[in-house]
Amino acid sequence: MHTPVLDIQQLSVALPAGADRSHALQGISLQLQPGQTLCVVGESGSGKSVLATTVMGLLAKELRVTQGSLRLQGESLLAASPARYRALRGQAMGMVFQEPMTALNPVMRCGEQIDEVLQTHTNSTRDERRAQVLAIMQAVRLPDPERIWQSYPHQLSGGQRQRIVIAMAMVMKPALLICDEPTTALDVTTQQEILQLIKTLQHNTGSAVLFITHDMGVVADIADQVMVMHQGHAVEMGQRDDVLLRPQAAYTQALLAAVPSMTPPPARALPDSPPVLRVTGLGKRYEHHWALQEAALRVRAGETVGIVGESGSGKSTLARCVLRLIDPTAGEIHWGEDNIATWPEARLRPLRHRVQVVFQDPNRSLNPRMRIGQSLVEGARNFGQTAAQAEQLARGLLTQMRLPDSAWDRYPSQFSGGQRQRIALARALACQPEVLVADEAVSALDVSVQAQILDLLREVQARMGLGLLFITHDLRVAAQLCDQVIVMHQGRIVEQGLTTQVYANPQHAYTRQLLASAPALQVI
Numbered sequence: 474m475h476t477p478v479l480d481i482q483q484l485s486v487a488l489p490a491g492a493d494r495s496h497a498l499q500g501i502s503l504q505l506q507p508g509q510t511l512c513v514v515g516e517s518g519s520g521k522s523v524l525a526t527t528v529m530g531l532l533a534k535e536l537r538v539t540q541g542s543l544r545l546q547g548e549s550l551l552a553a554s555p556a557r558y559r560a561l562r563g564q565a566m567g568m569v570f571q572e573p574m575t576a577l578n579p580v581m582r583c584g585e586q587i588d589e590v591l592q593t594h595t596n597s598t599r600d601e602r603r604a605q606v607l608a609i610m611q612a613v614r615l616p617d618p619e620r621i622w623q624s625y626p627h628q629l630s631g632g633q634r635q636r637i638v639i640a641m642a643m644v645m646k647p648a649l650l651i652c653d654e655p656t657t658a659l660d661v662t663t664q665q666e667i668l669q670l671i672k673t674l675q676h677n678t679g680s681a682v683l684f685i686t687h688d689m690g691v692v693a694d695i696a697d698q699v700m701v702m703h704q705g706h707a708v709e710m711g712q713r714d715d716v717l718l719r720p721q722a723a724y725t726q727a728l729l730a731a732v733p734s735m736t737p738p739p740a741r742a743l744p745d746s747p748p749v750l751r752v753t754g755l756g757k758r759y760e761h762h763w764a765l766q767e768a769a770l771r772v773r774a775g776e777t778v779g780i781v782g783e784s785g786s787g788k789s790t791l792a793r794c795v796l797r798l799i800d801p802t803a804g805e806i807h808w809g810e811d812n813i814a815t816w817p818e819a820r821l822r823p824l825r826h827r828v829q830v831v832f833q834d835p836n837r838s839l840n841p842r843m844r845i846g847q848s849l850v851e852g853a854r855n856f857g858q859t860a861a862q863a864e865q866l867a868r869g870l871l872t873q874m875r876l877p878d879s880a881w882d883r884y885p886s887q888f889s890g891g892q893r894q895r896i897a898l899a900r901a902l903a904c905q906p907e908v909l910v911a912d913e914a915v916s917a918l919d920v921s922v923q924a925q926i927l928d929l930l931r932e933v934q935a936r937m938g939l940g941l942l943f944i945t946h947d948l949r950v951a952a953q954l955c956d957q958v959i960v961m962h963q964g965r966i967v968e969q970g971l972t973t974q975v976y977a978n979p980q981h982a983y984t985r986q987l988l989a990s991a992p993a994l995q996v997i
Contacts, residue, residue: 478506479683480547482502484540487538493518503710507648508675510695511683511697512696512700514702517687525651530558568653569652569653571655571657573638578626581625582622584610612643613643615633615637632660632666635655639674647680649680649681650674650675652684652685653685656691660784661987668695701720701728708725717729728919733927735948737973743956745773748772748940750908750940751771751807752768752805755803755806755814757790757794757801768787768794768966772940775935775939775940777941778955778957779958780792781945781958783946783962785963790964792910797821808908827907829910841886849896873929873932874898874926894918895926898926905937909939909940910944927954952976958976960984960987976988
């Protein structure tokens with residue numbers, strides 16, 4: 474019998490006083506053998522990421538292990554000194570984080586960041602290290618490794634940045650690879666490539682993989698075993714097919730039932746009202762490259778228009794032009810009756826409450842030094858509401874977002890990623906917009922919370938007549954939420970129409986490829 478790569482027995486981690494519950498983890502046990510993949514799933518706040526950071530020795534200072542054992546290849550990690558932990562990280566275990574832009578140093582070239590791992594853990598010469606870095610870049614299928622070496626993170630696409638993070642984690646061929654939502658921010662075709670890459674690297678190195686995800690399609694694709702977590706407890710654990718096809722715990726059954734279907738519901742009948750947002754001939758050019766060309770769309774009150782496509786297809790460029798966060802090179806942008814495409818910011822500012830945005834990463838959109846109540850009230854006060862009106866609205870939105878009253882006086886760092894995204898959504902809605910632009914706004918949420926947010930968006934639309942421009946790489950979410958869908962490829966709209974029609978009978982070859990790339994999932 475092999476010594477497990479990772480052996481955890483009855484591990485408990487206490488939360489600080491005043492938290493929503495006493496423990497982040499309670500009585501967690503698992504064993505992971507060489508070459509195995511264990512997927513850990515559960516709602517936001519269930520303890521998945523605390524488990525990963527505990528193993529890596531990166532646990533937040535306010536959290537503490539209260540009981541249990543934690544062993545890596547037989548060595549007790551709880552007894553390891555800080556120096557020993559630093560030696561193990563990178564050499565014996567590596568971690569791939571969810572958001573590569575927060576994991577990478579923005580002022581270091583990508584090649585230097587991988588090389589830094591080798592400098593720390595080997596005595597190789599500069600030329601030997603360079604050869605290793607170029608080899609791992611080729612192994613993670615980065616194009617033109619010599620150019621990528623010299624590039625900074627912001628010069629790469631999201632999928633390329635994630636490959637750099639994977640290269641950093643795998644360059645020392647660690648026995649344990651921990652992946653914390655590494656494909657959440659990626660479109661379906663890039664996600665498929667990254668998952669296949671991890672499987673290939675695992676096959677070549679024999680690494681054990683602890684894979685944290687909320688995407689059940691990913692679980693179906695890569696898992697050997699599945700552990701389902703809820704409020705710090707492991708409520709179910711077993712072989713992949715047993716958990717997905719024959720779940721025993723009621724919570725697991727509810728989690729699987731929340732997975733959106735790829736079959737859109739029947740099209741809604743919407744009134745033929747004037748659009749609250751209309752775009753014609755929109756384009757954006759950077760030097761000699763068109764990032765967006767001849768885009769046209771309209772969003773009516775109460776309507777949801779989805780935009781799907783690969784990373785780099787122009788989705789976010791279109792959104793940023795619509796929001797006038799960047800200036801378009803060509804075309805018209807109508808907010809109601811006003812063509813604001815060329816308006817100066819001073820003229821535009823009083824109207825900005827009409828079109829609000831929720832970005833993909835709440836870590837970069839919430840001020841870490843402002844309490845949640847201050848953040849929610851700020852925007853509403855800027856657009857004319859009294860302090861009392863703004864607070865009443867904001868507290869009501871917190872309740873709708875399924876957040877406790879105590880959230881008002883807490884900071885963003887005290888919440889899980891999914892909770893922070895709900896706070897960002899509440900902040901946008903506090904300005905009472907006519908149009909909400911959601912740029913991957915639910916990509917960080919587990920399926921059950923995602924279902925709640927989608928239901929909430931429908932409620933908000935019915936109550937406020939809100940138009941929604943919904944940018945997503947999750948084709949299941951688009952199928953269930955969007956009335957119309959726009960498919961983008963290489964800066965152009967290649968297909969658009971009723972969601973029911975596009976999904977049932979895609980006309981463009983790229984649309985057919987995109988739909989075919991969505992992870993298959995058969996559940997109860």
